[in-house]
Amino acid sequence: MAHDLGFWTLQALNALQLSMLLFLLSIGLTVIFGLMHFVNLAHGSLYALGAYFAASLAAVGGYWMGFFLAPVAVAGVGVLLYSGLIKRMRKSGPMAQVLVTFGLIFAMLDLTRIFWGDLALAIEVPALLDGRLAFLGVEYPTYRLFIIALGLAIFTALAFVLGRTQIGAMIRAGVDNDAMAACLGINVERLFFIVFCFGCALAGLAGAVAAPLLSVTSDMGLQILIPTLIVIVIGGLGSLKGAVAGSLIYGFVQTFGAVLAPQLASVLIYALLAAVLVIKPVGLFPAKG
Amino acid sequence: MFRHNSLRYAVLALLAAGALFQALTAEYFGLEILTEILILAILVLALDIVAGFGGMVSLCHGALMGVGAYTYAILSTKAGIAPPVALAASIALTGAAAWVIGAICSRSHGIYFIMATLAFGQMAYSYVFEAPIFGGDDGLGGISRLDLSFIGVDLNDSRSFALFCLAILGAVYGASVLILRSGLGRSLSGVMHNEQRMRALGLTVWRVKADVFGLSGMIAGLAGALAAQHILYISPGLLSWTVSGEALVVVILGGLGTLVGPLVGAAAFVVLKHELSAVTTYWHLVVGVILIAVVMSRANGIFGWIEARWGARIERRLADTTRKAEAKEVLTDA
Numbered sequence: 001m002a003h004d005l006g007f008w009t010l011q012a013l014n015a016l017q018l019s020m021l022l023f024l025l026s027i028g029l030t031v032i033f034g035l036m037h038f039v040n041l042a043h044g045s046l047y048a049l050g051a052y053f054a055a056s057l058a059a060v061g062g063y064w065m066g067f068f069l070a071p072v073a074v075a076g077v078g079v080l081l082y083s084g085l086i087k088r089m090r091k092s093g094p095m096a097q098v099l100v101t102f103g104l105i106f107a108m109l110d111l112t113r114i115f116w117g118d119l120a121l122a123i124e125v126p127a128l129l130d131g132r133l134a135f136l137g138v139e140y141p142t143y144r145l146f147i148i149a150l151g152l153a154i155f156t157a158l159a160f161v162l163g164r165t166q167i168g169a170m171i172r173a174g175v176d177n178d179a180m181a182a183c184l185g186i187n188v189e190r191l192f193f194i195v196f197c198f199g200c201a202l203a204g205l206a207g208a209v210a211a212p213l214l215s216v217t218s219d220m221g222l223q224i225l226i227p228t229l230i231v232i233v234i235g236g237l238g239s240l241k242g243a244v245a246g247s248l249i250y251g252f253v254q255t256f257g258a259v260l261a262p263q264l265a266s267v268l269i270y271a272l273l274a275a276v277l278v279i280k281p282v283g284l285f286p287a288k289g
Numbered sequence: 290m291f292r293h294n295s296l297r298y299a300v301l302a303l304l305a306a307g308a309l310f311q312a313l314t315a316e317y318f319g320l321e322i323l324t325e326i327l328i329l330a331i332l333v334l335a336l337d338i339v340a341g342f343g344g345m346v347s348l349c350h351g352a353l354m355g356v357g358a359y360t361y362a363i364l365s366t367k368a369g370i371a372p373p374v375a376l377a378a379s380i381a382l383t384g385a386a387a388w389v390i391g392a393i394c395s396r397s398h399g400i401y402f403i404m405a406t407l408a409f410g411q412m413a414y415s416y417v418f419e420a421p422i423f424g425g426d427d428g429l430g431g432i433s434r435l436d437l438s439f440i441g442v443d444l445n446d447s448r449s450f451a452l453f454c455l456a457i458l459g460a461v462y463g464a465s466v467l468i469l470r471s472g473l474g475r476s477l478s479g480v481m482h483n484e485q486r487m488r489a490l491g492l493t494v495w496r497v498k499a500d501v502f503g504l505s506g507m508i509a510g511l512a513g514a515l516a517a518q519h520i521l522y523i524s525p526g527l528l529s530w531t532v533s534g535e536a537l538v539v540v541i542l543g544g545l546g547t548l549v550g551p552l553v554g555a556a557a558f559v560v561l562k563h564e565l566s567a568v569t570t571y572w573h574l575v576v577g578v579i580l581i582a583v584v585m586s587r588a589n590g591i592f593g594w595i596e597a598r599w600g601a602r603i604e605r606r607l608a609d610t611t612r613k614a615e616a617k618e619v620l621t622d623a
Contacts, residue, residue, distance in 0.1 A: 277397060
């Protein structure tokens with residue numbers, strides 16, 4: 001396997017792009033998970049919903065309208081879900097939550113089919129991001145570079161908010177010990193609500209961003225769900241660091257696995273997950289020590 | 290520990306009578322649906338043993354069933370091994386795989402256990418999907434059923450096959466009850482209720498979990514080998530995590546930890562699926578809404594709801610009638 005440096009740079013960029021997409025999805029899920037101890041299997045469905053909203057909005061007002069409004073619309077769906085279902089399921093065990101959100105996956109799968117039909121939709125890449133860019137000696141699609149940049153920007157913003165602001169400190173306190181945080185006068189219930197809606201918005205954003213790369217189908221949420229869960233379980237629940245580490249591990253193992261050992265690529269990541277669960281059952285960087 | 294009460298016996302008798310009636314009178318399509326229900330019922334019994342009596346909510350039972358199906362198919366078609374031996378081998382292999390998974394996952398609890406089993410299930414799924422020996426995406430065909438002609442039964446006839454599956458389901462139900470009543474089953478419910486205390490009592494907790502998971506895997510493997518013989522064709526879709534999710538849905542719909550409930554759930558789920566898909570293509574939506582409603586209602590599924598609402602009353606009435614009958618006997622004797 002004699003490949004030049006450019007080939008490897010290209011693969012690394014591919015891996016990075018996959019990682020950033022997964023990061024957008026997993027950060028919302030992992031904080032919801034860590035803060036609320038809530039297992040939301042329907043997170044992938046919210047991502048699919050984001051892609052559908054983006055496709056419909058893009059048809060009306062162009063790509064950027066979809067890009068900015070789809071997350072808002074998905075956050076709106078999140079508000080409905082929270083007040084209708086999730087608030088009541090907070091105190092139930094993990095199995096009840098898994099089942100309710102599994103039911104939600106079923107319901108949302110068919111609802112998207114009812115509203116948007118069975119055919120796959122496509123979104124055009126905006127003119128601004130169309131084409132290729134010479135980067136580190138390789139030609140790489142500008143849109144994919146945009147995804148990488150977006151992921152890094154969101155990561156930086158979240159690292160700042162979680163690490164340096166008051167609301168970030170409140171969230172970290174809630175993840176660490178919600179009862180104690182409530183005793184200190186933090187309205188944990190409202191915090192949950194905000195975090196949940198923000199997580200939904202990020203899932204919607206991921207869907208809107210992924211839509212031009214993949215075609216928009218009703219089962220795209222199911223396809224992304226397992227990788228997202230792997231990311232947060234490898235990384236450890238509730239932590240930003242874990243979500244980043246998990247996303248990078250998944251992206252690179254998946255991409256380079258497919259290049260170096262195509263026979264084993266798909267099994268590799270699951271074997272890695274099993275190994276992590278055996279050695280460190282709570283993941284690499286859990287929020288709680 | 291698992292106990293039968295009059296209500297459970299009554300529902301079991303009703304289910305058995307219904308299945309037998311269907312098996313003897315139905316046409317081809319009805320028999321196919323019946324067989325589908327029976328095979329699903331075997332799988333959900335396996336799942337109920339670990340999830341309902343051991344608190345081990347597994348999302349890899351679909352994959353275990355797939356392992357059983359593929360082992361049977363590969364051994365009986367490509368390796369040319371006699372079907373009965375292939376059946377035994379598929380049960381043994383699936384049991385062994387499940388034992389290993391159970392041993393590895395025994396330290397995890399709650400959501401981590403669910404995720405770990407999901408990981409193992411997906412690992413099997415993607416391996417089968419990719420490896421050329423398993424036929425990849427195309428699946429495997431040309432599977433033959435067991436040959437029972439020496440006792441005069443031709444399993445290629447769908448009525449005989451349905452009756453065969455019914456007999457196996459009965460045997461599996463009996464075996465499940467025996468497992469749950471054995472020392473192992475009692476240790477298991479002890480572990481579910483208080484793992485720390487069982488450990489303090491000197492029990493090797495991981496062994497108990499692994500053993501039960503292995504036994505449950507054997508049942509799932511049997512269901513898989515039957516499924517392969519039923520459809521005579523298998524595809525990697527059988528191992529997908531949504532199959533495990535659906536099995537869990539059936540257990541919950543029926544009533545977790547009741548053994549009888551999942552049987553009711555299997556019948557309700559398959560019938561609902563066929564009736565709904567005849568009316569609308571959006572049957573997932575209806576099933577999803579029903580599932581959400583059942584879980585939110587906090588009842589333990591259909592059977593759990595019946596048991597909670599009418600169990601005591603029916604129990605009392607049945608006790609009354611037996612007492613009256615006895616009294617009458619005493620009178621006539623006198």
